Amino acid sequence: MIRSILKSGWRFIDDRTGASQMIVPIMKHIVPRDARWWYVFGSAALCCFMMQVVTGIALAMAYVPSSGDAFDSLRYITHQAPFGSILRGMHYFGASAMVLIAVMHMAQVYLHAAYKYPREMNWMSGVVLLLFTLAMGFTGQLLRWDANGVWSAVVGAEQAARAPIVGPFLAHMILGGDNIGGATLSRFYVLHVFIFPALIFAGVGLHVMLVLRHGISEMPKEGEPVNPATYKRDYEARLKKDGVPFWPNAVWRDAVVSLVVVIGIVVCAIVFGPPVLDKPPDPTSLNVNPSPDWYFLFYFAVLSMLPANLETWVILGGPLVVILVMLFLPLMSNRGDRAPSRRPWAVAVLVCATTAVVILTLYGRRSPWSPNFAAQPLDAQVVGTTTGPIAEGARVFFDKGCIYCHDVNGDGGQRGPNLSRVGDRLTEAELIIRINNGGHNMPAYAGRITRDELSTLVTFLESRRVHTSAASAGP
Amino acid sequence: MPCEISRRRMFARITIFAGAAIAALAGVPVIGFVFAPLVKPATPQWRQVGTRDSFQIGQTVKVEFSDPSPLPWSGITAKTAAWLRRAGDNEFVAFSINCRHLGCPVRWVDGAKLFMCPCHGGVYYEDGTVAAGPPPEPLARYPVRVQNGQVEIQTSPIPLTTFKS
Numbered sequence: 001m002i003r004s005i006l007k008s009g010w011r012f013i014d015d016r017t018g019a020s021q022m023i024v025p026i027m028k029h030i031v032p033r034d035a036r037w038w039y040v041f042g043s044a045a046l047c048c049f050m051m052q053v054v055t056g057i058a059l060a061m062a063y064v065p066s067s068g069d070a071f072d073s074l075r076y077i078t079h080q081a082p083f084g085s086i087l088r089g090m091h092y093f094g095a096s097a098m099v100l101i102a103v104m105h106m107a108q109v110y111l112h113a114a115y116k117y118p119r120e121m122n123w124m125s126g127v128v129l130l131l132f133t134l135a136m137g138f139t140g141q142l143l144r145w146d147a148n149g150v151w152s153a154v155v156g157a158e159q160a161a162r163a164p165i166v167g168p169f170l171a172h173m174i175l176g177g178d179n180i181g182g183a184t185l186s187r188f189y190v191l192h193v194f195i196f197p198a199l200i201f202a203g204v205g206l207h208v209m210l211v212l213r214h215g216i217s218e219m220p221k222e223g224e225p226v227n228p229a230t231y232k233r234d235y236e237a238r239l240k241k242d243g244v245p246f247w248p249n250a251v252w253r254d255a256v257v258s259l260v261v262v263i264g265i266v267v268c269a270i271v272f273g274p275p276v277l278d279k280p281p282d283p284t285s286l287n288v289n290p291s292p293d294w295y296f297l298f299y300f301a302v303l304s305m306l307p308a309n310l311e312t313w314v315i316l317g318g319p320l321v322v323i324l325v326m327l328f329l330p331l332m333s334n335r336g337d338r339a340p341s342r343r344p345w346a347v348a349v350l351v352c353a354t355t356a357v358v359i360l361t362l363y364g365r366r367s368p369w370s371p372n373f374a375a376q377p378l379d380a381q382v383v384g385t386t387t388g389p390i391a392e393g394a395r396v397f398f399d400k401g402c403i404y405c406h407d408v409n410g411d412g413g414q415r416g417p418n419l420s421r422v423g424d425r426l427t428e429a430e431l432i433i434r435i436n437n438g439g440h441n442m443p444a445y446a447g448r449i450t451r452d453e454l455s456t457l458v459t460f461l462e463s464r465r466v467h468t469s470a471a472s473a474g475p
Numbered sequence: 476m477p478c479e480i481s482r483r484r485m486f487a488r489i490t491i492f493a494g495a496a497i498a499a500l501a502g503v504p505v506i507g508f509v510f511a512p513l514v515k516p517a518t519p520q521w522r523q524v525g526t527r528d529s530f531q532i533g534q535t536v537k538v539e540f541s542d543p544s545p546l547p548w549s550g551i552t553a554k555t556a557a558w559l560r561r562a563g564d565n566e567f568v569a570f571s572i573n574c575r576h577l578g579c580p581v582r583w584v585d586g587a588k589l590f591m592c593p594c595h596g597g598v599y600y601e602d603g604t605v606a607a608g609p610p611p612e613p614l615a616r617y618p619v620r621v622q623n624g625q626v627e628i629q630t631s632p633i634p635l636t637t638f639k640s
Contacts, residue, residue: 071551154578161637168637177517182550284539369596371591438606441596443587
């Protein structure tokens, strides 16, 4: 009885809306039989995006997008709200997963040259979606309105300011005025919550529409190059011969992988928790060390290691060139072999790019170019004595900030040369010249160090030799 | 038939015109609202940061003051800071806290008499000139004056390092 009422109800809705007429052909469209585990990344990225939408909406119910209150509302979400910590963690790891999987998706499409005819626009819309995803990452990091968020806004504005002509205007757009203040956060909130998600929805719509229009690419085979004149006909013929319906023959792999990803996100959120909030967003609190979230660390590293005179060009031109090359890649080569075995250069590009990004990311995480302000005065065991000029010199080494940039037996910064054995390398006279005159990345200390301080400092440094460093390396 | 075509052309034009007019009517206030605060710069204000005698000659200290016209919900972000150095009896220099490289907050290392930036290792001497690292310009200075024994700093925008070919 109930069953038949429900059935007739559904028939009414289906007839008047045309729901199954619209959806069934999409779900059951024929895909190549060999579209197997290689093809799961796109739907996994989409699943991450949906997770971000859902967790984001929930977070927005407690998050207060005002420069003065956002930090407290985040503290409330993290420490008091039921499930708040897990939800923030899921939003954070969901973002990380979305970036990671979108990049993997792109790498797979590049490796298999699935961007070739007729799927050029699929690739191009994908590149734009990746940019929007990264924009979500940056604005999202900023909405974590702690000290790091505030200074990320400043650094973002300063980078934009380097653009010719429109630079200062862009910088003011980012800050919402001349300075960090009430308007800054609201603008990032609007970008993160309305504008970029709307663009991603539209982009995903276009991307999926194009996938349906041109069909999922088959696995690349040696000796089957793409020829635009015959490709569509051949593709249709292949599908007719041994294609399978997307639902359920292909979609189950997407569902399984998406489930694994979501489990990963939830487990990470529970085990690691959300990113720790930095200090409050007080622009007068200067003891902060701004750094981006992990997916921008590679770029942070690139900017840090550039020669200063190239910097403006790379800040502006680097991303532009990379984006344009990625965007127009399919227009440069849209025919010919797809098999990776026939495209050694493509494989090499992928391997080199991945290696470079991984190394730069690790380097960005360590950020050896940053002074280490957390350095403590050297241990008596390292110094080797607690009295006399060597101990005095070790104190000067700390007081004058030498230790922020120079490492002695594992304590100190990495920016300057390691001085654990400097006594073996430089004479007293050479040390005095270097300290007084500085170098291209070291300030000149002449005038800011007394004769006595310099003398004890040099005595201390001269005592840094193989045997002292070996002695203090002991237990 | 030609009459029908010109009618259709007219209908199409009416539709396009109506659409453009709707966009303009909605767009003008929206664009005005979004961009106006950016075009109109805040009027600089003199802010007291302490009495002259509370600063020692030769010392560099951090001072805090409020932005020129903070929005009511700015809270803690309405504040800003500067490094203030008393160079002589009546002579003060106020440096922006922003590194000229990418805007990170520089800190004063008193022992070394240097400003150091935590981001990429920019270093400045006590007069704000570049001592080491990537900054392309010296630290920016804020206008500062002494009025009736009070040291006052004029609020200023965050210094932006702009394009130079």
